[in-house]
Amino acid sequence: MALKNYFQKNKIEVGCDEAGRGCLAGPVYAAAVILNPKKSNSALNDSKKLSCKKRVALRKWIEENAIAWSIGIVSEKEIDEINILNASFLAMHRAIDKIKINYDSLLIDGNRFKPYKDKDFYCIIKGDGKLKSIAAASILAKTYRDEYMEGLSKDFKEYGWQNNFGYPTKKHRDAIKKFGTTVHHRHSFKLLPQQIKLDL
Numbered sequence: 001m002a003l004k005n006y007f008q009k010n011k012i013e014v015g016c017d018e019a020g021r022g023c024l025a026g027p028v029y030a031a032a033v034i035l036n037p038k039k040s041n042s043a044l045n046d047s048k049k050l051s052c053k054k055r056v057a058l059r060k061w062i063e064e065n066a067i068a069w070s071i072g073i074v075s076e077k078e079i080d081e082i083n084i085l086n087a088s089f090l091a092m093h094r095a096i097d098k099i100k101i102n103y104d105s106l107l108i109d110g111n112r113f114k115p116y117k118d119k120d121f122y123c124i125i126k127g128d129g130k131l132k133s134i135a136a137a138s139i140l141a142k143t144y145r146d147e148y149m150e151g152l153s154k155d156f157k158e159y160g161w162q163n164n165f166g167y168p169t170k171k172h173r174d175a176i177k178k179f180g181t182t183v184h185h186r187h188s189f190k191l192l193p194q195q196i197k198l199d200l
Contacts, residue, residue, distance in 0.1 A: 003044060003132045005037065007107050007122060014068075014099060015133025017109040018088045019047070019141035023166035024176070025159070025185045026149050028074050028084065030091035031140035032099050032106075034067040035133050041065075044135045046128040047142040059143045062136045069136070070098035071144050080188040089114040095137075109134045156182055 007013055018030040041061055043054065050058070062069060072094030074087040082090070096106065096116055106113075106121040109128050113121055124130060128138040146165050153161035159175045159182070166172070166184075176191050185191060 002042070003130060003135055005035075005040070005132055007124070007131060008105065011104040012067075012102065013105050013107050013133055014096065014103050015107045015109075015127075015131060015135070015137040016092045016095065017128050017134050017137040017141055018091055019138070019145045020166065021084055021088055022168070023186070024168050024172060024189055024191050025076065025161065025166035025182065026145065026152065027076060028079060028087050028091050029141045029145035029148070030072040030074075030088065030095045031069065031137040031144070032072070032092065032095035033062060033069045033133050033136040033140065034099065034101060034103060035062075035136055036065055036067050039065045040132075044132045044139070046126075046135055047138040049129070050139070052146075055139050055143050058136075058139050062140060066136065068099050068101045069140060070095045071140060072097070076184055076186050079186050083188065084186075085112070086114070092116075107131055107134055109138065152184060156184070 015033045018028055020026055020028045043058060047055055072091040074091040079087040093116055106116060106119055107127060108121055108123045111123050111125050113123050127134040149161045149165040158179050160171045164172050173192055
């Protein structure tokens with residue numbers, strides 16, 4: 001199914017999405033994008049459905065052709081302090097803060113959002129697979145976060161972040177069990193499976 005160019009016709013819409021919400025380590029990233037209605041790319045899709053190579057190529061296209069785009073970041077420490085849901089909203093707010101062009105509404109991937117100033121917003125479940133602007137935001141958030149985690153992995157090789165990007169893979173959890181946690185881990189998260197049993 002082809003993604004739609006807009007949610008409401010003749011409106012300037014900002015697509016918003018985040019990356020890294022389910023990770024055990026690293027910040028959460030969000031992106032905000034206003035696409036140019038005069039420029040189209042049929043390859044735009046939910047970042048999870050694209051290969052790494054395709055995401056990188058589309059990131060370049062988005063950055064060169066979008067009317068505006070920006071990235072917002074919330075650190076691991078902040079995630080532990082305010083919880084991951086609020087951190088996801090804050091990352092989106094920080095991305096939106098950097099959009100200096102007047103717009104009509106925000107299109108948010110997911111079913112919840114914390115209102116941003118007095119702006120109209122619409123929560124769209126699986127929006128990154130329905131609307132091009134949200135798909136573009138998902139691509140930027142994912143590629144920028146992956147790039148950051150790849151950089152961190154050079155100093156923390158044991159955890160395999162260059163491949164798992166902080167997500168709870170077996171290798172990542174085995175490394176936590178063997179080497180312990182780092183300053184980049186989210187200590188408010190259940191980092192090891194046995195913690196789940198202990199909490200019940």
